[in-house]
Amino acid sequence: MKKILIIGLGLIGGSIALGIKRTHPEHQIIGYDKKDVQNLAKTLGIIDESIPRLEQIQEIDVIILAAPIDVTLEILGQLSQLKLKKDVIITDTGSTKSRVMERAIKVFHDKNVKFIGGHPMAGSHKSGILASDVNLFENAYYVLTEENAELQEILSGLHAKFIILNPEEHDKITGQVSHFPHILASSLVQQSDDYSKEHPLVKNLAAGGFRDMTRIAEADSTMWTAVLLSNPEPILNRIKDFKTQLDEISEKISLKDEKAIKSFFDTGKKIRQGMEIHKGAIPNFYDLFISVPDEKGVILRVLALLQDISITNIKINEENREDIHGQLQISFKTEKDLVRAREIIEFATDFKVA
Amino acid sequence: MKKILIIGLGLIGGSIALGIKRTHPEHQIIGYDKKDVQNLAKTLGIIDESIPRLEQIQEIDVIILAAPIDVTLEILGQLSQLKLKKDVIITDTGSTKSRVMERAIKVFHDKNVKFIGGHPMAGSHKSGILASDVNLFENAYYVLTEENAELQEILSGLHAKFIILNPEEHDKITGQVSHFPHILASSLVQQSDDYSKEHPLVKNLAAGGFRDMTRIAEADSTMWTAVLLSNPEPILNRIKDFKTQLDEISEKISLKDEKAIKSFFDTGKKIRQGMEIHKGAIPNFYDLFISVPDEKGVILRVLALLQDISITNIKINEENREDIHGQLQISFKTEKDLVRAREIIEFATDFKVA
Numbered sequence: 165m166k167k168i169l170i171i172g173l174g175l176i177g178g179s180i181a182l183g184i185k186r187t188h189p190e191h192q193i194i195g196y197d198k199k200d201v202q203n204l205a206k207t208l209g210i211i212d213e214s215i216p217r218l219e220q221i222q223e224i225d226v227i228i229l230a231a232p233i234d235v236t237l238e239i240l241g242q243l244s245q246l247k248l249k250k251d252v253i254i255t256d257t258g259s260t261k262s263r264v265m266e267r268a269i270k271v272f273h274d275k276n277v278k279f280i281g282g283h284p285m286a287g288s289h290k291s292g293i294l295a296s297d298v299n300l301f302e303n304a305y306y307v308l309t310e311e312n313a314e315l316q317e318i319l320s321g322l323h324a325k326f327i328i329l330n331p332e333e334h335d336k337i338t339g340q341v342s343h344f345p346h347i348l349a350s351s352l353v354q355q356s357d358d359y360s361k362e363h364p365l366v367k368n369l370a371a372g373g374f375r376d377m378t379r380i381a382e383a384d385s386t387m388w389t390a391v392l393l394s395n396p397e398p399i400l401n402r403i404k405d406f407k408t409q410l411d412e413i414s415e416k417i418s419l420k421d422e423k424a425i426k427s428f429f430d431t432g433k434k435i436r437q438g439m440e441i442h443k444g445a446i447p448n449f450y451d452l453f454i455s456v457p458d459e460k461g462v463i464l465r466v467l468a469l470l471q472d473i474s475i476t477n478i479k480i481n482e483e484n485r486e487d488i489h490g491q492l493q494i495s496f497k498t499e500k501d502l503v504r505a506r507e508i509i510e511f512a513t514d515f516k517v518a
Numbered sequence: 519m520k521k522i523l524i525i526g527l528g529l530i531g532g533s534i535a536l537g538i539k540r541t542h543p544e545h546q547i548i549g550y551d552k553k554d555v556q557n558l559a560k561t562l563g564i565i566d567e568s569i570p571r572l573e574q575i576q577e578i579d580v581i582i583l584a585a586p587i588d589v590t591l592e593i594l595g596q597l598s599q600l601k602l603k604k605d606v607i608i609t610d611t612g613s614t615k616s617r618v619m620e621r622a623i624k625v626f627h628d629k630n631v632k633f634i635g636g637h638p639m640a641g642s643h644k645s646g647i648l649a650s651d652v653n654l655f656e657n658a659y660y661v662l663t664e665e666n667a668e669l670q671e672i673l674s675g676l677h678a679k680f681i682i683l684n685p686e687e688h689d690k691i692t693g694q695v696s697h698f699p700h701i702l703a704s705s706l707v708q709q710s711d712d713y714s715k716e717h718p719l720v721k722n723l724a725a726g727g728f729r730d731m732t733r734i735a736e737a738d739s740t741m742w743t744a745v746l747l748s749n750p751e752p753i754l755n756r757i758k759d760f761k762t763q764l765d766e767i768s769e770k771i772s773l774k775d776e777k778a779i780k781s782f783f784d785t786g787k788k789i790r791q792g793m794e795i796h797k798g799a800i801p802n803f804y805d806l807f808i809s810v811p812d813e814k815g816v817i818l819r820v821l822a823l824l825q826d827i828s829i830t831n832i833k834i835n836e837e838n839r840e841d842i843h844g845q846l847q848i849s850f851k852t853e854k855d856l857v858r859a860r861e862i863i864e865f866a867t868d869f870k871v872a
Contacts, residue, residue, distance in 0.1 A: 366694055369695055393776060396771050429743060431708055480832075
């Protein structure tokens, strides 16, 4: 039986608590946050106990910091001033790792603390203890800055996939695949809005592709501000590199270089098709398009026929996007599933399939 | 009864033919394309007749050019050399309008031709006559460079929404909401692929947001090359403007200006939330998240409960995206629909809803 202190009882902290209990109900989970949040977490059975102040924690075996990055940085300092158990494990859950590791190394340099940077790559646009979900991290990547069998065993109930990355590498990678794209999306939205002041129909004619590209512009601005502030160099590097890319395609357009422009799009298409974007390296774009009559129950009929096949998405296309047609767009995990589904629909209905 | 000549019997030409016949079966549709395509179109009943060569067309009332832009530009020249019916209507379907209009004005300047630029804003990643669909343009915007009651009546069976825009305005708007985003998506994909050579886990850690942003990078490279070549100025203008945006956010990051960065994300979020991206100005982001047990038939059960409500998308979340959680993600058209759906699910099941 271990004593686990979770500092920060929001969506992440609460979900971690639930996940730990799933495989280790014997561990005692102590929570620390604002008083009313603590009480709520206890009432909901998410934590076993709480502490009124961050002190007297020398019996704690594992401390999990599930707070925003800036709060985490501060609490690391506080913890370093306290009497802690020998070889206590301390870990965090922040979206960037370099700053946190720097701070941890500094404050704990002469202490018997095992600090492991952590980043469970899952979340929600919801927040708060009430949104806690034992399945939040199911199949998600959980980055750790080093292996630790004890910590990974404690967190086994999260059903996450642990991946070991040094802090700088983590921040560069997330800078490219997560942080910079958020900047891109928000910039495109603002550019279009600006343009719509002189060209009002911009808003009406934005099609599905535009919507897909800008969805992440709705992410939480407080969190993303903290992310940008804590990972400036890789992000600035990606912005600079991207501007170079834009210069290159601009030149090809100015020179009317048809071959080069086609090559640009061909390359992008090929890479994107080959990109393994899911955990488990399952490409995601096995889509079937089914033209269905506009009748009640038609979608249910199609799904009932496909009950034994793993579907990942069903899109009901009523709008007409410039790059999609067909009224029911069903996504499968594998080509095999798609072929089987197509056979079934073509056999059992007269709906047109593409 | 009118004689309508459709030049180019691909997805667009074929679908227009089907649409015309829906409200005007009395019109005669003549097709022109490669011989085997013509024959297929006749066999499929998409056209009534075909012509072996582009000549003897002085009885044609309306000519619709449903060919790629470069082919269209050439055929306009050919048509101007032929004997045509007095006041014949000629229209095209190209993704950009300025170049086509320029050409048409030039070649038809002393002829009795009514040329109207057209751009039906719908499509598919499929192509070819076999993909023709009478519903392709259902509720899609169909841009015309001027009103024309006769043409609009002929095309009424397409069920599209006509919108009148001058060519330059059309090209600027599509440059912003369609052409430039395609460049962005493809550039991001290529940048990430490049980066993954030194940082291999880029491919594994790309999450849902990255996928959304790069989906349109899979668009047809031949078509998009033609688009860029025929709309260079607005596109170059958008690229240049975007680089300025990137410079601005870079500066805020360099200066660690927390307030300014937060304001940047807040602005993007607010605009995106308010953006009316659909036809009919229906915002699209009324999403319900339902945690469902991993049992067969559960999705059918939920959809059966929601049969009377308009659903636009059902996403089955097995992967864990950093910005979404909850296993069934159902999108509704209006907030009212979402609220009603939530009531129903909460009343009739014990599934957790967010």
